[in-house]
Amino acid sequence: MAAACPGRPSARERPDPPLGPERPERPSAAPHVLKGTPAMTSPTLTEIPDLDSAEELSCDVLVIGGGTAGTMAALTAAGRGASVLLLEKAHVRHSGALAMGMDGVNNAVIPGRAEPDDYVAEITRANDGIVDQSTVRQTATRGFEMVQRLESYGVKFEKDEHGEYAVRQVHRSGSYVLPMPEGKDVKKVLYRQLRRRENRERIRIENRLMPVRVLTAGGRAVGAAAFNTRTGAFVTVRAGAVILATGACGRLGLPASGYLYGTYENPTNAGDGYAMAYHAGAELTGIECFQINPLIKDYNGPACAYVANPFGGYQVNRHGQRFVDSDYWSGQMMAEFAAEVASDRGPVYLKLSHLPEESISALESILHSTERPTRGTFHSGRGHDYRTHDVEMHISEIGLCGGHSASGVRVDEHARTTVPGLYAAGDLACVPHNYMIGAFVFGDLAGEDAARYTAYQGELPQDQLAEAHELIYRPLRNPDGPAQPQVEYKLRRFVNDYVAPPKSGARLSLALEHFERMRDEIAEMGARTPHELMRCAEVSFIRDCAEMAARSSLARTESRWGLYHERIDHPRRDDTAWLHHLDLRKSPTGAMEFTARPVEPYLVPVDEFTPTGGPARHLGEVQPLETATAGHREAPPAALTPETGGAADPTGPTHGTSESTRERLLEVVALTEEEPDLPALEPYLKDADAAVRLAAVKALTETVPPGAGPALATALTDGNGRVSAAAAASLRELAEVLTAEPELRAPLVAALAGADPTARAAALDLLRALRLGDAELFAGLLADVDIEVRLAAVRALVSVDAVEALSEAAGDAAREVRVAVARGFAAVAPHVDRDAGTPAALHRLTGDPDVLVRAAALEALGVLGVPDGLLATASAALTDPAWQVRAGAATALGGAAPDQGVPALSGVLRDTNADVRKAAVLALLRHTARDDARTALAAAVDDPDADVRAYASRAGR
């Protein structure tokens, strides 16, 4: 039942087609629609669908997986004129690692804040030299453009008051972390983009359709075999090119909780793409470099030290000591972490309890809402609070992931795999430490390159279709066979027992024995519904990944990447034999075979490694070690040798609402699907029932018709708090895509006088971000009764460099506001006349009764410089009883004249508080041209605190 696209050219790759705008316009060529409405629940299947009854879809570019990389690949390929089919086994709107949003970009190379070559060198070091720099460089050089593209879609990144990206230094070297405190909407924004009219014409999304095999013909990718996880229908796809974007293999090891889906990674990512690439003949590489992350004990989420670190949080052992010497993105860090947890100094905690109230509430507003909304509930369920309890941490189960580590499908700098027409992007591809922005960049690269192909027109390979059909439907033949949860639990417990680090040849060999035997157990699993069929297919992918992990780990006979590949029987790193990628592939006979490929000479040199390239070593299959223990009956027990030794809310849920309200709510939902214009929604925005107005605000946000901004701004003054709060949230969400126009300014200004402080703060933030306000307007809000509004006013005043008005706010009653003012003086410093001297108000704040205000004022002097009149104050503050003030004073003296600052700072290196010593080290790093600064830093290299040691040792670099 082939449904080829009408009027398409013959099936072959287009030779050197023109790309970009010059490509000739093609008629809309969305792929064939799958017939039938999938049932909402999984029906019992009594018959196996015939192989011949398959529905066939056709497209130029098939994208498998609608997460981060997949959505970007689809958008770019469609933008280049290809007809795209996007298959997602869940629902694109809320699937994948971004489903609950993202709280920051881990690796943004923002011009002026970081250099692409420095980033490439950092990642090379973090990955112990095993890097194809040509791929990492793509992320380094294209990441910023991607940030801007995402911003044009409406994704929001944190900016300072001047509209500059608020990049933070989290790693010991380089500033790469770009926070996204409002990143919960990322997936929603992408979905909105996919559904724009011009994209809909070229991109067909099929949710709940799950491919299990990529089809190949003549050595190249030509489509996929899939099934519908709601109806059970068999579906085949013919395609010109296939992009795999199915994410990490998150369901490899078993989490400490024992829950199959309680993984660090998104649990729908079961390694499907790794298995599909392998069976299609593509090479995978670095599979032995596992992903292991720090996470919260008993909660399947990261502790988010990345988020907490810029606020002053850090990891400590139970004695409160910082212990991490290496940088945060290396496997070495995980080795130090695991050793500390296992030692008498464990457990390990994320320490936040020392932070001031405003930092803790800011952290709560990010950590409990953006990535993991359940996190607050988890802590409060245990009676814990960051103010009184530090967060116990643990290490995650193992997984495979290119994005957090380096285990993935081998790709070049255009996301091409070693199989023509097959691409891999995102966590599934081996581009070390690529994270979210790298997934977007490589999705884009894949989409661009794949758009060269047109739909395959030859015959689909019948043998491969039959094999895929068998893989999908065999559990139906045996409905009473072992259930998927049992089999999967057993398989993944073997992974924990025998494959998780520390690794040994003997344990890995035993693992292989179990994984071989489990082929049969997996073939006997039973299922009755399409949903269960999906889970059974996933178990086969997990088994494939487990075998790849064990064999690769056996093949690399050295230790590298800290905990990720710690071999206790080969404990040293061996750069002579192993400065190599380890590639694996399925041989023509079906065996898993290996090649050691020397790392190519670097594009960006790093001191620690000097790869020379050269010929690859074919290793062939990897044989398990002999592990049987039984010997001759007469043999005595073997001796130990040194080697073997030892009140009802009107906007709440709809029950209780009247029939007519329900009808209007349904009308709004239906309208949303049709991309309504503003007049169509206006009656609902003015509806007497707040629930309907709330629904209309949400519809406006999702569809963003012309005029949406002013309409939402008007809703800020809605009499119902939930409606005005929703309008405030929407305006913040859409800030990047709204036009700064008088029609928007007027209702925003009106909202400043409204009753709802959340709406007033949002109106101020919007006026600031869109540059629609001035100092006079913003200063008017400094007298607001609400602290959040006054803080928003301070931010806004900083954005227009209003030093005078800021000075007025320095007398505010709230310490949070005075802290913001002190920081504001530092932020406006580069934009105002330096000859005017240090503002008098800042002088006053250095003597503020509040410890945190004094500390912030002193820190600001680190940027502004210390005038003669304040030198004595800053020096005296070095002996203040409060450590925060002493740390601020050390920072201030970093900005003093070196003759005055350096001698004072050298003494601070003996302070009892590690954060004060750290501030002194960072201040001294500004003066490394001086001998006395270098001598002081050299002494600090032996400091008992890991952070102080690590920063001090940077002076030697």
Ligand SMILES: Cc1cc2nc3c(=O)[nH]c(=O)nc-3n(C[C@H](O)[C@H](O)[C@H](O)COP(=O)(O)OP(=O)(O)OC[C@H]3O[C@@H](n4cnc5c(N)ncnc54)[C@H](O)[C@@H]3O)c2cc1C
């Ligand atoms: C807990 C956590 C926190 C993170 N925090 C950060 C951070 O703060 N900053 C940062 O930069 N990065 C962070 N990352 C990393 C970042 O989110 C990922 O690198 C990135 O989102 C990966 O994108 P992807 O497209 O490869 O995978 P995903 O976005 O997960 O997409 C994979 C998609 O494929 C679908 N799929 C899987 N198998 C099939 C199949 N057989 N058929 C059809 N569809 C299939 C899945 O349902 C999913 O929708 C974090 C990741 C995690 C897990």
